[in-house]
Amino acid sequence: MAGKTGFRLPPEPSGYMTVGHAMAFTINYLYKEQYDGELWLRFEDTNPRKVQQRYYESFRRGIAWLGIKCDHEKNVSDDMEAIYGSGKELIEQGNAYACSCDEAKVKRLRFDGTPCEHRDTPLEANLRVWEELLAKKHKEGSYVIRFKGDMQSPNYSLRDTNLFRIISQPHPLTGDRYTLWPTYDLANAVEDEMCGITHVLRSSEFRNELQQLLRDALRFRKLEVIQFSRFNFKGTPVSKRLLRPLVEKKVVSGWDDPRMPTVDGLRRRGIVPEAIREFTLQVGYTKTEHEYDWSLLLSLNRKLLDPVSKRLFFVPDPTPLEVDDAPKKEVDLSFHPQKDMGSRVIETAGEFFVSAGDLKGIPEGGVFRLMDLYNVQVTSAGPRPKGKYAGEELLANTRKFQWVTKEHQQIQVTVPGELFLEGDVYNDQSLKEVNGYAEAAVSALKVGDIVQFPRFGFCRYDSPGHFIMTG
RNA sequence: GCCCCGGUGGUGUAGCCCGGUCAAGCAUGUUACCCUCUCGAGGUAGCGACGCGAGUUCAAAUCUCGCCCGGGGCACCA
Numbered sequence: 001m002a003g004k005t006g007f008r009l010p011p012e013p014s015g016y017m018t019v020g021h022a023m024a025f026t027i028n029y030l031y032k033e034q035y036d037g038e039l040w041l042r043f044e045d046t047n048p049r050k051v052q053q054r055y056y057e058s059f060r061r062g063i064a065w066l067g068i069k070c071d072h073e074k075n076v077s078d079d080m081e082a083i084y085g086s087g088k089e090l091i092e093q094g095n096a097y098a099c100s101c102d103e104a105k106v107k108r109l110r111f112d113g114t115p116c117e118h119r120d121t122p123l124e125a126n127l128r129v130w131e132e133l134l135a136k137k138h139k140e141g142s143y144v145i146r147f148k149g150d151m152q153s154p155n156y157s158l159r160d161t162n163l164f165r166i167i168s169q170p171h172p173l174t175g176d177r178y179t180l181w182p183t184y185d186l187a188n189a190v191e192d193e194m195c196g197i198t199h200v201l202r203s204s205e206f207r208n209e210l211q212q213l214l215r216d217a218l219r220f221r222k223l224e225v226i227q228f229s230r231f232n233f234k235g236t237p238v239s240k241r242l243l244r245p246l247v248e249k250k251v252v253s254g255w256d257d258p259r260m261p262t263v264d265g266l267r268r269r270g271i272v273p274e275a276i277r278e279f280t281l282q283v284g285y286t287k288t289e290h291e292y293d294w295s296l297l298l299s300l301n302r303k304l305l306d307p308v309s310k311r312l313f314f315v316p317d318p319t320p321l322e323v324d325d326a327p328k329k330e331v332d333l334s335f336h337p338q339k340d341m342g343s344r345v346i347e348t349a350g351e352f353f354v355s356a357g358d359l360k361g362i363p364e365g366g367v368f369r370l371m372d373l374y375n376v377q378v379t380s381a382g383p384r385p386k387g388k389y390a391g392e393e394l395l396a397n398t399r400k401f402q403w404v405t406k407e408h409q410q411i412q413v414t415v416p417g418e419l420f421l422e423g424d425v426y427n428d429q430s431l432k433e434v435n436g437y438a439e440a441a442v443s444a445l446k447v448g449d450i451v452q453f454p455r456f457g458f459c460r461y462d463s464p465g466h467f468i469m470t471g
Numbered sequence: 472g473c474c475c476c477g478g479u480g481g482u483g484u485a486g487c488c489c490g491g492u493c494a495a496g497c498a499u500g501u502u503a504c505c506c507u508c509u510c511g512a513g514g515u516a517g518c519g520a521c522g523c524g525a526g527u528u529c530a531a532a533u534c535u536c537g538c539c540c541g542g543g544g545c546a547c548c549a
């Protein structure tokens with residue numbers, strides 16, 4: 001790639017940003033960095049019926065969170081005059097015409113491969129209608145501007161596709177200033193030219209041929225187009241069709257529910273941006289159809305989290321444990337087994353809480369160890385377990401359990417799973433709640449902090465008393 | 472139906488353009504063990520794949536043809 005390169009992130013602000021966007025954007029960003037190019041964030045907002053203000057913000061937020069830096073930002077809706085210019089040029093060239101056939105007829109003729117009478121409308125008449133369209137003299141649905149392609153082409157998208165249509169609904173950014181809106185192909189061709197885009201890296205659900213014809217007709221530069229197949233996650237379709245009902249019926253807590261494939265959802269779950277970047281790098285981008293398993297992303301995420309996450313004790317399903325002959329102690333426990341991340345001091349006497357499940361595995365007379373503290377011999381199993389102090393020495397083959405004292409905090413941990421089962425069926429087991437006690441030091445955490453609860457997992461502090469398990 | 476594009480272990484990929492070094496590498500997963508006062512991280516070992524069939528060739532995951540399977544497109548969406 002010699003010379004100046006240009007890349008773009010072209011979201012349509014018609015929904016929240018998803019992992020799919022994040023990965024596609026990451027690919028573009030990586031290329032831009034490698035070739036020292038310019039990167040555009042360009043909102044493809046040419047359909048006022050779909051676009052909403054809050055979605056622009058979702059993308060800006062998500063992109064910033066990912067650490068992607070764009071050199072420029074713009075909205076296609078800001079460039080309507082330029083796109084109109086190209087539209088008019090196409091008409092003047094005889095490459096586009098105004099058509100007043102109704103939608104059904106256009107479809108039928110396109111299927112049959114026969115042109116309609118408007119195809120041969122004289123230039124002057126086309127230009128007259130064009131000016132009238134700009135002056136908003138026609139009602140929605142009355143006219144479209146079509147590209148003069150090839151009505152016989154085996155590729156149906158070349159059979160005189162629509163370039164402009166009238167949409168009377170106000171646009172969230174431009175209000176009712178424009179009613180004649182370009183469709184995707186023309187808008188993209190013009191914008192890519194204006195932005196100096198040289199490389200288009202995008203997923204494969206976009207057709208390419210028409211845009212190439214338009215670019216040629218308008219004497220635009222050639223583009224390098226690289227396509228990759230869509231990013232699908234097992235059990236978590238990115239499709240709005242499937243996700244929207246879940247939000248509307250309140251089956252999930254919102255678009256940022258930790259089970260959702262949205263960027264907000266991943267962030268809440270405790271996936272870090274670097275993990276998404278590395279994941280994208282590793283799974284690459286191929287034309288092969290694939291269905292990613294969450295385990296790879298989660299594994300990368302754990303490796304990133306491990307060296308930077310404090311260890312704190314969390315006891316799920318807690319049961320009280322009285323320890324006889326327990327010495328009063330004041331222990332200083334470090335937050336991390338290898339890194340120096342500071343420590344906290346805990347005072348212990350003879351009263352603890354440990355996980356009922358852990359204790360179940362120790363018979364009467366058996367010995368286990370309270371992690372980082374001392375050994376305990378079980379003197380009474382059952383519903384009201386008791387034990388007695390059994391020395392400090394670290395014994396081989398002794399189970400070690402995390403514990404808390406009276407000074408603890410009741411918390412709930414949400415454990416997210418896959419949203420859908422085979423065949424797009426909602427998985428009503430996709431969310432589990434685990435209740436338990438966390439040691440007092442959790443009160444010093446801030447929302448967004450990610451810690452590791454040893455023998456449980458990495459968890460993100462979501463709100464007071466509430467954590468979300470990362471995986 | 473028509474037009475593109477794909478098919479390597481459970482999952483994701485490398486290799487395919489320029490055939491041999493591929494009895495197929497890496498990661499994830501899983502099993503066992505080591506390490507660790509965690510069921511995390513780290514380490515070692517094992518498990519597991521070239522869609523099918525022909526052809527070309529001394530030699531094919533790699534080239535050719537046919538078949539099968541999957542995805543996308545065929546909007547007054549992007």
